[in-house]
Amino acid sequence: MARGRSGKRRLFTTQDLVVLALFAALVALSKVVLRMPIHVPGHSGMTWMAILLVGRGLVRRPWAGTVLGFVSGIIAVAVVGGREGLLLWLKYLAPGAMMDLAALLSREHLRHPFVGAVAGATANTAKLVTSLLVSLALGIPTGYLALGLGLSATTHVVFGALGGWLGTLVLRLLRRVDVPLLQTYAREEDVP
Amino acid sequence: MYRREQGIRPRAIVLIVLGFLFAFVALAWGAELLLTSPDDIPPLIVTRDGTVLAEFSMDELRDLPTRSYSQFGKSGEGPAVLAVLTEAGVTGFERLIVRGPAVRDDGILVLERDQVTDEIVLDFANRGTVKIAGPDIEWEDRVRDVTELEVE
Numbered sequence: 001m002a003r004g005r006s007g008k009r010r011l012f013t014t015q016d017l018v019v020l021a022l023f024a025a026l027v028a029l030s031k032v033v034l035r036m037p038i039h040v041p042g043h044s045g046m047t048w049m050a051i052l053l054v055g056r057g058l059v060r061r062p063w064a065g066t067v068l069g070f071v072s073g074i075i076a077v078a079v080v081g082g083r084e085g086l087l088l089w090l091k092y093l094a095p096g097a098m099m100d101l102a103a104l105l106s107r108e109h110l111r112h113p114f115v116g117a118v119a120g121a122t123a124n125t126a127k128l129v130t131s132l133l134v135s136l137a138l139g140i141p142t143g144y145l146a147l148g149l150g151l152s153a154t155t156h157v158v159f160g161a162l163g164g165w166l167g168t169l170v171l172r173l174l175r176r177v178d179v180p181l182l183q184t185y186a187r188e189e190d191v192p
Numbered sequence: 193m194y195r196r197e198q199g200i201r202p203r204a205i206v207l208i209v210l211g212f213l214f215a216f217v218a219l220a221w222g223a224e225l226l227l228t229s230p231d232d233i234p235p236l237i238v239t240r241d242g243t244v245l246a247e248f249s250m251d252e253l254r255d256l257p258t259r260s261y262s263q264f265g266k267s268g269e270g271p272a273v274l275a276v277l278t279e280a281g282v283t284g285f286e287r288l289i290v291r292g293p294a295v296r297d298d299g300i301l302v303l304e305r306d307q308v309t310d311e312i313v314l315d316f317a318n319r320g321t322v323k324i325a326g327p328d329i330e331w332e333d334r335v336r337d338v339t340e341l342e343v344e
Contacts, residue, residue: 035332039266039331105202105205105209106202106205107202114206115206118206118209118210118213121213122209122212122213125213125216129216135295140293140294140295141293142227143227143228143229143233144293144295144337145295146223146224146227146228147224147228147319147320147321147337148224148318148319149220149221149223149224150217150220150221150223150224150225152220153216153217153219153220153221154217154220154221157213157216157217
């Protein structure tokens, strides 16, 4: 855990917060900019979960995923909008919190491809569950929500897993690249 | 003993998480089978100034002449929106507002009269509902599970 000038423990350094903010912006903008011609529900999870996993994998601090999800949710409410209004940020918060849980349970081994795939699948599923809950809260009939839910759940798991796996590849690649910021994180990782 | 505990725990966690994921997918398929029936799909209504001009069940829509269109490398088929409006007794309009429950989209699409061409159709989806589609309607603008066509 980082320490401030006063010696008090801080959850995040300024550098952590800057990295998290950048990745949060990437997550939100990926929904707008990185549109893939895959017309299947949950496919956006492929880029979304990859970016989320890379962000959480770089900032290896408790609650980093939740902060990432929270900030990207706020940006998404402002940029993406939609019928959910302010509830939209919940859809972004849930995968972030799930990444934190995955990091905690895997003891920060998000770089492992299998762990990454499972984390991505779980996080993307959390997004779907939150979306369903928000829709229920908005009064949309259960029958409508259940229509196509089987396929939607399956594709969310598959694309989430793919995204998580891609994220682990990017994380591993970034560690090999000679970028000062990343080297700082790499050194921090080596400290027991 | 210590090593053994270290080895078992992550494997157990992964198995539990995978179990949850499989259970969720199975539950989703089960919910779809149990909670949905053709009765869940409300009729499509055509309205003007809050008055319902006509109602069409999915079977009635299937009885109308269909048109096919091609977009994103896929083709779709359904009755032309103009044909549905004519069937509802609409002779003229300036704007068409397409509404849906907004489960998988914004749930609303506003089209000016000149945008409503013969190529704009109510495409029959696999879900048993119709979606508004056409060569000039972007994927993100589509309204799925259309419930209302409002003319102004």
